[in-house]
């Protein structure tokens with residue numbers, strides 16, 4: 001039944017790569033407001049076809065407005081062909097962990 005185990009692995013990997021929503025936790029640089037931003041991998045990522053040149057396969061540019069001082073926080077992230085983040089960048093804010101967001 002080895003083939004079955006392999007097949008199952010493939011199916012479950014596919015699921016995590018495309019099915020689960022991705023959350024980014026960010027904090028406003030000015031007022032410290034914490035934000036949770038949902039990234040829908042199916043619709044938010046833009047295909048850029050740069051992976052053959054050593055670049056990214058997908059790109060995300062997401063703007064979030066915090067509800068305290070109304071700064072626009074811009075997140076840019078690069079993704080590989082499996083839609084995993086390979087690099088990310090932020091302006092007007094900083095990335096925080098889920099733990100920091102909840103505390």
Ligand SMILES: [Zn+2]
Nearest residue numbers: 028031066069
């Ligand atoms: Zn703010």
